[in-house]
Amino acid sequence: MIEVRHVSLSYGKTPALKDVSLCVRPGEFVAIMGPGASGKSTLARVMDGLYLPDAGDCLVDGVSTRADPMRARRLVGLVLQEPDDQAVARRVADDLAFGPRNIGAADIPERVAEALLQTGIAHLADRDIGSLSGGQKQLVAIAGVLAMRPAYLVMDEPTSLLDSDGKRAVMDAVATQKHAGRGVAVITQDPSVAARADRVVVMSRGSVVAQGPPAEAFAKVPPGLIGLPEMTRLSNGLRDRGIAVKRLWLTVDDAAEELCR
Amino acid sequence: MSLKAEDVSYRYPGAGGPAISSASLEIGKGELVVVCGKNGSGKSTLIRCLAGLIKPSQGRVSIDGQAPEKARRAIGFAVQFPERALFERTVCDEVAFGPRNMGLPPDEVDRLTGQAIDAVGISRDLMSVAPRSLSYGRKRLVAIACAIAHRPGYLFLDEPAAGLDYEGRTRITGLIKSLKAAGMTVIVASHDPLDLLDICDRLVVLDGGRVVADGPPSVESLGRAGITSDTIELARRLQSCGINVREAFSPEALADSIVEALK
Numbered sequence: 216m217i218e219v220r221h222v223s224l225s226y227g228k229t230p231a232l233k234d235v236s237l238c239v240r241p242g243e244f245v246a247i248m249g250p251g252a253s254g255k256s257t258l259a260r261v262m263d264g265l266y267l268p269d270a271g272d273c274l275v276d277g278v279s280t281r282a283d284p285m286r287a288r289r290l291v292g293l294v295l296q297e298p299d300d301q302a303v304a305r306r307v308a309d310d311l312a313f314g315p316r317n318i319g320a321a322d323i324p325e326r327v328a329e330a331l332l333q334t335g336i337a338h339l340a341d342r343d344i345g346s347l348s349g350g351q352k353q354l355v356a357i358a359g360v361l362a363m364r365p366a367y368l369v370m371d372e373p374t375s376l377l378d379s380d381g382k383r384a385v386m387d388a389v390a391t392q393k394h395a396g397r398g399v400a401v402i403t404q405d406p407s408v409a410a411r412a413d414r415v416v417v418m419s420r421g422s423v424v425a426q427g428p429p430a431e432a433f434a435k436v437p438p439g440l441i442g443l444p445e446m447t448r449l450s451n452g453l454r455d456r457g458i459a460v461k462r463l464w465l466t467v468d469d470a471a472e473e474l475c476r
Numbered sequence: 477m478s479l480k481a482e483d484v485s486y487r488y489p490g491a492g493g494p495a496i497s498s499a500s501l502e503i504g505k506g507e508l509v510v511v512c513g514k515n516g517s518g519k520s521t522l523i524r525c526l527a528g529l530i531k532p533s534q535g536r537v538s539i540d541g542q543a544p545e546k547a548r549r550a551i552g553f554a555v556q557f558p559e560r561a562l563f564e565r566t567v568c569d570e571v572a573f574g575p576r577n578m579g580l581p582p583d584e585v586d587r588l589t590g591q592a593i594d595a596v597g598i599s600r601d602l603m604s605v606a607p608r609s610l611s612y613g614r615k616r617l618v619a620i621a622c623a624i625a626h627r628p629g630y631l632f633l634d635e636p637a638a639g640l641d642y643e644g645r646t647r648i649t650g651l652i653k654s655l656k657a658a659g660m661t662v663i664v665a666s667h668d669p670l671d672l673l674d675i676c677d678r679l680v681v682l683d684g685g686r687v688v689a690d691g692p693p694s695v696e697s698l699g700r701a702g703i704t705s706d707t708i709e710l711a712r713r714l715q716s717c718g719i720n721v722r723e724a725f726s727p728e729a730l731a732d733s734i735v736e737a738l739k
């Protein structure tokens with residue numbers, strides 16, 4: 216489990232995280248939402264052991280990142296928000312092989328093939344990363360981390376540049392990781408991604424302002440802070456128009472079940 | 477007065493196939509046109525051809541009857557990644573760059589700069605700040621202010637909402653609406669156009685560099701762009717269980733339609 220316990224962190228005088236607590240259990244998919252500058256990317260780096268908190272602690276499988284940051288970095292795979300920050304080689308397949316080779320993995324070709332397959336970019340294996348679109352680079356960055364087979368996966372806005380096919384590939388990869396018993400945290404602005412999480416954590420100005428299963432978190436969040444799933448907007452919209460709706464909807468099934476009665 | 481593309485094709489140097497093949501379209505004054513399609517379908521390439529930033533390998537583009545190179549003042553273009561387009565020391569200099577470059581007198585430059593900054597909703601307090609120090613969402617707004625400062629008739633926006641948070645997206649949608657209301661012709665390239673469907677006049681769908689649909693947004697044309705949504709899916713389900721709702725793209729429009737249908 217990744218346990219963030221009462222973490223505070225500042226950049227000089229700018230506080231980025233204030234007393235933040237959350238956890239990501241093995242086999243769990245946690246979505247982290249919040250406006251820009253609310254501290255999400257900083258939190259991702261704390262979970263990965265890249266940043267050490269000023270106060271509080273982050274434990275990965277029981278060991279503090281302070282005591283052993285390198286262990287946290289091995290256990291937690293971090294996909295950075297800016298895919299250009301992550302590429303280390305020119306050719307896509309070489310880029311994916313770089314990490315596994317670095318840790319002395321024996322099955323490099325298998326790992327590379329698996330990661331390409333999971334992200335739906337097998338056709339890009341021989342391409343020069345520089346010639347790829349922003350969305351394609353985003354998928355390469357994700358594949359690079361998957362090839363490391365980390366116990367936990369933290370992805371920072373992985374679908375921001377992706378079309379519907381790319382988004383589906385990422386969500387399928389999340390499901391695969393989850394079923395393999397790995398914990399996944401996804402920072403996202405996309406409510407349709409968050410709607411599929413086990414839990415949603417909403418941040419604002421460095422603090423957690425709502426946390427719980429999606430329906431609960433979306434009901435508690437201050438209006439206008441984050442986008443809501445389409446079906447949640449619909450159930451809210453019908454209520455505003457005087458139609459009784461039993462509960463907040465997340466999926467098309469939720470809505471159809473109540474309306475088609 | 478219109479923008480015309482006739483049989484436009486574009487091939488990147490050294491690329492295998494063309495990025496755009498035989499595209500023809502005409503965009504009238506004051507229209508809001510959204511160009512959509514999957515990643516790599518040619519959206520950025522097409523709007524760069526239309527704006528005259530790159531020259532088609534084949535076919536021709538004309539803006540109000542002129543070649544795009546001769547119609548520079550009629551065109552504003554905001555690129556997808558604003559951080560790669562901001563170079564000046566202050567927001568004010570950045571936005572003033574275009575009008576200054578056109579040799580306008582200083583008081584006119586100041587007036588246009590102020591108006592552009594107001595139009596995108598950035599506080600004038602930020603005029604002396606370095607653009608690179610701003611948040612991603614604000615950089616995007618500065619880039620759009622730069623594109624509209626010389627008051628072009630045609631504004632091109634490449635993925636204006638990608639990577640923005642909820643507030644940023646809402647602002648961009650509102651801004652596009654107000655630019656259209658002010659009479660500007662706006663052409664937006666977007667892989668995720670759902671927020672714009674209620675306000676756009678036309679949806680141009682690209683697939684593999686070809687225009688495969690061009691007309692008012694419809695479920696069918698969105699399908700050709702590989703786009704579906706929960707709202708579209710639910711409307712279909714409701715129709716099949718006898719609730720007679722209209723085609724709707726936003727949950728709010730669908731809510732209106734449900735209220736009507738249940739009456």
Ligand SMILES: Nc1ncnc2c1ncn2[C@@H]1O[C@H](COP(=O)(O)OP(=O)(O)O)[C@@H](O)[C@H]1O
Nearest residue numbers: 226229230231250251252253254255256257258
């Ligand atoms: N390297 C840095 N140096 C100084 N300030 C930073 C740095 N990274 C982030 N910040 C500041 O910390 C706050 C939180 O930023 P971040 O974690 O990137 O938020 P988010 O990912 O939610 O947009 C913001 O005010 C941001 O400006």
Ligand SMILES: Nc1ncnc2c1ncn2[C@@H]1O[C@H](COP(=O)(O)OP(=O)(O)O)[C@@H](O)[C@H]1O
Nearest residue numbers: 348488491495514515516517518519520521522
């Ligand atoms: N600078 C470039 N050099 C070579 N090929 C390019 C370049 N830019 C884009 N392409 C290719 O042209 C096609 C269309 O790209 P683009 O117009 O960027 O698509 P979109 O904006 O719809 O994602 C893609 O196959 C892409 O790989």
Ligand SMILES: [Mg+2]
Nearest residue numbers: 255256296371
């Ligand atoms: Mg961030």
Ligand SMILES: [Mg+2]
Nearest residue numbers: 519520521665
């Ligand atoms: Mg593009």
